[in-house]
Amino acid sequence: MASKSLKNLTAPLSGNNPVIVQILGICSALAVTVQLKPAIVMGLSVMVVTAFANLVMSILRKGVPSRIRIIVQLVVIASLVILVDQVLKAFVYDVSKQLSVYVGLIITNCIVMGRVEAFALQNKPWDSFLDGIGNGAGYGLILVIVAFFRELLGSGSLFGFPIFEKLGLYELGYANCGLMLFPPMALIIIGCIIWVHRSINKDLQEK
Amino acid sequence: MKFNTNSNVYIIIYSVVMVVIVAVLLSLAALGLKERQDNNILNEKKVQIVKALGYDAATVSYDEVVAEAALLNAEGVAVENDTQKVFDALQSVKDTRAAGQFPIFKATDGSVVVPLYGAGLWGPIWGYIALAPDMNTVKGIVLDHSGETPGLGAEITTAKHQAMYPGKTVFEGEELVGITLKKGGADANNPHEVDAITGGTKTSDGVSAMIKDCLVSYVPYFVAAKATTEQVSNELNTENNGK
Incomplete structure (x- = not known):
């Protein structure tokens, strides 16, 4: 039981990662990865929403009328997202401005509804909660990796700290890659991550 | 389950209860x-005003400057001096302006800051412009937007763009000409022009x-x-007005 629960938590980090294996939630992964700080806040927000949406739906799973279950899921997810949005606006206002509409769009993030529908409706609350944490963390992990490269190569900084300037790279003729700040580069970086990930995990390669 | 969870009565009761619980929860969170x-x-508004005046908002507070x-009314006479009410009016600069x-x-050094509100390409743009005590020279500007294209129109929010404004003048003689964002690059000798954003012409025009x-x-x-200001400076015969 313990190892099975643990697997719910760890599988989405790599072997069943929502972004690079299930290819879900790409839209927001492209939009909020220009800098590390918003990417981390976005990752945490999605983690909170997936975890609690899974928990609530798993508790409710036996009483939910199956004919309106999608509506019930949406109401639960939307309420959680509104709560997260309100909390961000109250406590980290500058980050919530950077994330702008993408916090609200967590509602439409396929990962959240996908996990509720595929996992929480068939499993016990604790397992579902761990599955939600795992999937949110798997999503956040990819966001952080992408944001790391985009902020470092695009702005020459990490967490806003001008690391390349301190190293004196600009004096040697280095210039920031402006293209990194645009969404298409996030897609290309995700592509590279998938490439590396699949060449390590041979069982994921399609025949 | 003993009863049928797919009966219409159950579904209606379930929905009603769910909506009430959710509404109460969200209202409490919003109020709290x-x-x-x-x-x-x-x-944030205070920080932007301080920035428009050219100070570092991290070290200088609104109350200091x-x-x-x-x-003001249309004749330029102050009709309300309560700070709280002025900030309330900033909630919608558009409505406030429409209401006349x-x-x-007014800064401690005699400069003034005026809120700006207008239309970009995709949505509203806004900001604050600070004028030196001569009411002509721009001390600084802060611009913000809700939905301009990143890398193009959204460049108006960058320090690089906003650094072009200080020192420009908005009056040509007695006539207000403002500041024009000139496509193709500003004429260095024209005190009323700054460079437009490449690829962001509509936003620049806005x-x-x-x-x-x-x-x-x-x-x-x-x-x-x-x-x-001129009267005072003539009387004191001190440094020229301006920066």
Whole structure:
């Protein structure tokens, strides 16, 4: 039981990662990865929403009328997202401005509804909660990796700290890659991550 | 389950109960966090005003540099001096302006800050412009937007763009000309022009129009304030007005 629960938590980090294996939630992964700080806040927000949406739906799973279950899921997810949005606006206002509409769009993030529908409706609350944490963390992990490269190569900084300037790279003729700040580069970086990930995990390669 | 969870009665009761619970929860959260959120919004406005005046908002507070906030009428006369009410009026600069009231912030050094509001390409753009005590030279500007294209129109928010404004002038003789964002590069000898954003022509035009449209309502005030400043400086015969 313990190892099975643990697997719910760890599988989405790599072997069943929502972004690079299930290819879900790409839209927001492209939009909020220009800098590390918003990417981390976005990752945490999605983690909170997936975890609690899974928990609530798993508790409710036996009483939910199956004919309106999608509506019930949406109401639960939307309420959680509104709560997260309100909390961000109250406590980290500058980050919530950077994330702008993408916090609200967590509602439409396929990962959240996908996990509720595929996992929480068939499993016990604790397992579902761990599955939600795992999937949110798997999503956040990819966001952080992408944001790391985009902020470092695009702005020459990490967490806003001008690391390349301190190293004196600009004096040697280095210039920031402006293209990194645009969404298409996030897609290309995700592509590279998938490439590396699949060449390590041979069982994921399609025949 | 003993009863049928797919019966219409059950579904209706379930929905009603669910909606009521969710509504109560969200209302409580919204009410509980409202004060904090309003403070954040107010604080952001203050920071932008301080930035427009050319200070580092991290080290200088609003109360240190702004002496007075006021709402002016169309004749340039202050009709409201309560800071809280002026900030309330900033909630919607558009409505305030339509109602014939014009918010202004007077700095301790005699400069003034005026809120800007206009239209970009995709949505509203806004900001604050600070004028030196001569009511002509731009001290600084802060621009913001809700949905301009990143890398193109959204470049108006960058320090690089906003650094072009200080030192420019908005009056040509007695006539208000504002600041024009010139496509193809500003003429270095023209004190009323800055470079437009490459690929962001519509946004640039929006900023030009916004600066002029917003400042024009303050002309009566500027003329009166200029007269006072000149009088005072003539009497004291001290340093020239301006920066």
